[in-house]
Amino acid sequence: MFKHWKQGLVGAVTAATLTLPLTAAGALSDxxxxxxxxxxxxxxxxxxxxxxxxxxxxxxxxxxxxxxxxxxxxxxxxxxxxxxxxxxxxxxxxxxxxxxxxxxxxxxxxxxxxxxxxxxxxxxxxxxxxxxxxxxxxxxxxxxxxxxxxxTHALPVGTATAMVKNGGKKWFFITADYAFGHSLRDNTGAVVESLGGEVVGNVNAPLSTNDFSSYLLQAQSSGADVIGLANAGQDTVNAIKQANQFRIVQSGQKLAGMLVFITDVHSMGLDIAQGLQFTTAFVWNxxxxxxxxxxxxxxxxxxxxxxxxxxxxxxxxxxxxxxxxxxxxxxxxxxxxxxxxxxxxxxxxxxxxxxxxxxxHDMYLVEVKKPSESKSEWDLLRVVSKIPADQAYISMADTKCSLVN
Structure with missing residues (x-):
């Protein structure tokens, strides 16, 4: 708006005359x-x-x-x-x-x-x-x-793509029951299906769930190759810790943390989290x-x-x-x-x-290190691959935003 106003004045007044209005426009409102x-x-x-x-x-x-x-x-x-x-x-x-x-x-x-x-x-x-x-x-x-x-479009592009290509064709979701979880589940499911996989089931879990046992048992009995955790924070930590107690990964199924943070990995410890892959925008080291x-x-x-x-x-x-x-x-x-x-x-x-x-911006597919690979308390992740911005995010040709199309 200011730019257009300035351009309109250029032809009518001299540069010296512009000094006062520019100074006034530059003052902060409060x-x-x-x-x-x-x-x-x-x-x-x-x-x-x-x-x-x-x-x-x-x-x-x-x-x-x-x-x-x-x-x-x-x-x-x-x-x-x-x-x-x-x-x-x-x-x-x-x-x-x-x-x-x-x-x-x-x-x-x-x-x-x-x-x-x-x-x-x-x-x-x-x-x-x-x-x-x-x-x-x-x-x-x-x-x-x-x-x-x-x-929730950028996250599964890295994680779900890698897991489907490595044989994880059938997915079951444990989903945080609000806008974020539903969006993450739906976008991840779309990536899975676009690569020839299928979603075999879903269960919604309330935010701040402490006991994931019933949800994990449903996922375990579903016949899914991958259990997708469409949640975050302490919910993800609790779900992965309890899955370890049920020996779900040891029994042949894979866990996919669709939104994982380095603080989650630190909380779980490398013994539990090692080998977990997820997508992030930043790696501290x-x-x-x-x-x-x-x-x-x-x-x-x-x-x-x-x-x-x-x-x-x-x-x-x-x-x-x-x-x-x-x-x-x-x-x-x-x-x-x-x-x-x-x-x-x-x-x-x-x-x-x-x-x-x-x-x-670019995103990164990362993998949690084995305890033997870590050199310090927070040396927890290694970068597997970079996901270019034009692959990670919804294109402007496909967006549903009314400001664009």
Whole structure:
């Protein structure tokens, strides 16, 4: 919007005359930037994002210099408790009363969809780093919503493809019974079937399930080659630990963790998790740049970062870059600039934000190391292959987002 306004003036006034309106447009609306980190601070997703997201956001602000155009940058945070109504009411208060400019984290798809819908009406940017549902960039896409780290289309492209090609043709799903789990199950099932496999069954499990025994027994008796865990966080950890007790893998079936984080592997231990393959956007010790940042994060948090923590750092950094480059916190202007930028930092190389809000970047298929292969406490993963962005994410030709087609 600012760009068009500026172009319209160029032919009518001199460059000197433009100085005053440009300065006025560059002033922040309330003389500061405020970023909201809304995450699961106490529940099943606490370790994968939670308080670590606040640390990652603060690291981004500190590395940026603590201010933008001489104005302070602040963080506000809260626990959404995995409840969409609490997430939405918190976001509403932040926007209406506390002048939040951007909201990030949102590690629950139902919460994320609720907050993104509210932010759309309020014209506030959301940079979702934690939730997975493709509805965020498909049926419920928003001109101000950005889906940053991963989605439930990118995850099975690596994991399910590898497992089907290695003989895992028949799949049974244990699914977290809400938007994220259903989206992950459906997208994984579509990949399996496109490769000639079949889905032989599914059972839904409530979020924060402690006892997976009945679900695992159903999966065990289904005749499936692969038991797909369409869940995340502590639910995934509990399911894999209990599957080990039932000796499911030892009996010939394979487990597919469709969303696994390094904190999950650390919690399970290599004796249980070794050989598990999954798809991720970030490996902490992949290169010197990721290693240096991750070791700084570890000093502050006591654990190595998940892909979500790294994504929060990147999202906040690039939002601030867009504010600095445009000289304003105007939502339309900043969002347009984010769409023009090529994103390069320790988390992403050559990233682009597509018209539907999806941040397109490479993903990685990884495998959990054997205990004998690990050189340190957090040396847990090896990269099997890179999944190029154009394979990982829904193409703009196929998207259902109304902003595109």
């Amino acid at each position: 003389d500061k930037i405020k970023i909201g980190v809304l995450s699961d601070m106490s529940g099943v997703y606490k370790s994968l994002e939670g308080p670590g997201a606040v640390i990652a956001a603060q690291m981004a602000i500190d590395d940026f210099g603590g201010s933008v155009m001489g104005n302070p940058i602040e963080i506000i945070s809260a626990d959404h408790q995995n409840k969409p109504d609490i997430g939405a009411s918190t976001a509403r208060e932040w926007i209406d009363a506390k002048e939040v400019d951007m909201i990030t984290a949102l590690d629950n798809s139902s919460v994320a969809l609720s907050v993104q819908g509210l932010a759309k009406d309020k014209k506030i940017i959301t940079m979702n780093t934690g939730a997975g549902s493709t509805a965020l960039t498909e049926e419920q896409c928003s001109p101000y919503g950005i889906h940053y780290v991963y989605d 992949q290169n010197e740049e990721t290693k240096a940042w991750s070791e700084r994060f570890h000093e502050l948090h006591g654990a190595m970062p998940t892909m979500v923590h790294a994504g929060v750092y990147s999202a906040v950094t690039n939002y601030l870059n867009a504010v600095k480059e445009t000289g304003t916190d105007d939502t339309e202007t900043v969002r347009a600039k984010l769409g023009e930028m090529t994103l390069n930092d320790m988390f992403v190389k050559g990233g682009k934000i597509a018209p539907n809000g999806s941040m397109l």
